[in-house]
Amino acid sequence: MSRVTLSRYLIEQTRSNNTPADLRFLIEVVARACKEISHAVSKGALGGVLGSAESENIQGEVQKKLDVLSNEILLEANEWGGHLAGMASEEMDNAYQIPGKYPKGAYLLVFDPLDGSSNIDVNVSVGTIFSVLRCPDHCFSQNDALGEEAFLQPGTKQVAAGYAIYGPQTMLILTLGNGVMAFTLDRELGSFVLTHENLRVPESTAEFAINMSNQRHWEAPVQRYVSELLAGEEGPLTKNYNMRWIASMVADVHRILTRGGMFMYPRDSREPGKAGKLRLMYEANPMSFIIEQAGGAATTGTQRILDVQPESLHQRVPVFLGSKEEVERVTGYHKA
Ligand code: AHG
Ligand code: MN
Numbered sequence: 001m002s003r004v005t006l007s008r009y010l011i012e013q014t015r016s017n018n019t020p021a022d023l024r025f026l027i028e029v030v031a032r033a034c035k036e037i038s039h040a041v042s043k044g045a046l047g048g049v050l051g052s053a054e055s056e057n058i059q060g061e062v063q064k065k066l067d068v069l070s071n072e073i074l075l076e077a078n079e080w081g082g083h084l085a086g087m088a089s090e091e092m093d094n095a096y097q098i099p100g101k102y103p104k105g106a107y108l109l110v111f112d113p114l115d116g117s118s119n120i121d122v123n124v125s126v127g128t129i130f131s132v133l134r135c136p137d138h139c140f141s142q143n144d145a146l147g148e149e150a151f152l153q154p155g156t157k158q159v160a161a162g163y164a165i166y167g168p169q170t171m172l173i174l175t176l177g178n179g180v181m182a183f184t185l186d187r188e189l190g191s192f193v194l195t196h197e198n199l200r201v202p203e204s205t206a207e208f209a210i211n212m213s214n215q216r217h218w219e220a221p222v223q224r225y226v227s228e229l230l231a232g233e234e235g236p237l238t239k240n241y242n243m244r245w246i247a248s249m250v251a252d253v254h255r256i257l258t259r260g261g262m263f264m265y266p267r268d269s270r271e272p273g274k275a276g277k278l279r280l281m282y283e284a285n286p287m288s289f290i291i292e293q294a295g296g297a298a299t300t301g302t303q304r305i306l307d308v309q310p311e312s313l314h315q316r317v318p319v320f321l322g323s324k325e326e327v328e329r330v331t332g333y334h335k336a
C-alpha cells in the first residue's frame, strides 16, 4: 500500500470535506517550517542553537536562542504565501503584520514556536503548537494594519490546530475538526507520513501530570483532587495512579493522546494576577481542540476551554485536559 503523506492527506481532505485550498497550503507551509525547526533542534550544540538569547518576551521569560529562531522560521515561511491576514506568537508582544509587498489572505495563524523551552538544553522533547482562525471580515484589510481584536476569538472558532513534537521521532499532530491524525517525519523522504489515524483518548485513566512542586499554592478543588489521586487504592477513587511530568506541554499532551491521562496546570497563588501559567490562544486552545477531537475533554475547572472569550493575546488560563472521566471529576470539584 502506498504511504499517505501529509500532502496527500490534505488533498484528500480538500476533495471530501471541502477543506479550502488556501487552508491546505497554510498547513503545508507550517509543516515545512516545523521540519526546519526539527532540523535545528536536532543539531543542538553542533548548530550553536542551545542556550539563552539574552532577551525577554512579553511574559518576562528569558528567550532561548531556539525560541527566537523557531519564531523567525515560522514567520518567514508563512508571510509571503498570501494565505494569512496576520500572525501572533508567544514570542511577540503584538500581532505580526504581513509585509506590504505580499498579498494577504483569509486566515490568522497563532503559535507557540517552541514549547518546553526549559527542556531544550537538557535534550528532552520540545515542540511547536499552532492554531488557525479565520480573520473576521470587518477586521480584514489589504492595506491597514491588523489589530489584536481580530485574534480574540474563542477556541470553538479554530478551523485547524496542531503541534509538532521534536522527540525520538518528529511527529505532526493535526486536526481540521474531523478527528486527529498523526504524521511521522520520514527524514529520508523529507515528508510527514500518516502513521496514526483518528487518535482517541481513552475515557478513563490511571495516570496524571501536574507540577507537584506548586502544591502549596493550589486552590482547594485541586488540593482535594490531587490528594485523592495520591491516596490511591485506599482513597475515595479506589485505584492507584501513576504520575508523569515532562514540563513540555507538547510531550505531556502527546502521551495523553497516545495512552490517556490527565494534564493539569491550575491557577495558583504564586502570582495572584495570573490565571495559571499556560496561554489560552497558542497553548490551551489548540491543545483543547485536539483533545476534544480525540474524544477527551478540556476545561479551566469551571468552563470548557474552547468557550473562553479571549480578552488579550497573551491571556493565561488554568488547564485541565485529557481523559473525560478525570476532567469531569476535577471540574465537578470546582462546582462543589
Ligand atoms: P514555553 O516553553 O512555551 O514557555 O512553555 C512551557 C510550559 C509548558 O510547555 C509546560 O507544560 C509548562 O510550561 C511547564 O511548567 P513548569 O516549569 O512549571 O514545570
Ligand atoms: Mn509553551
Ligand code: MN
Residues within 6 Å of the ligand: 067, 090, 112, 113, 114, 115, 116, 117
Ligand atoms: Mn514557547
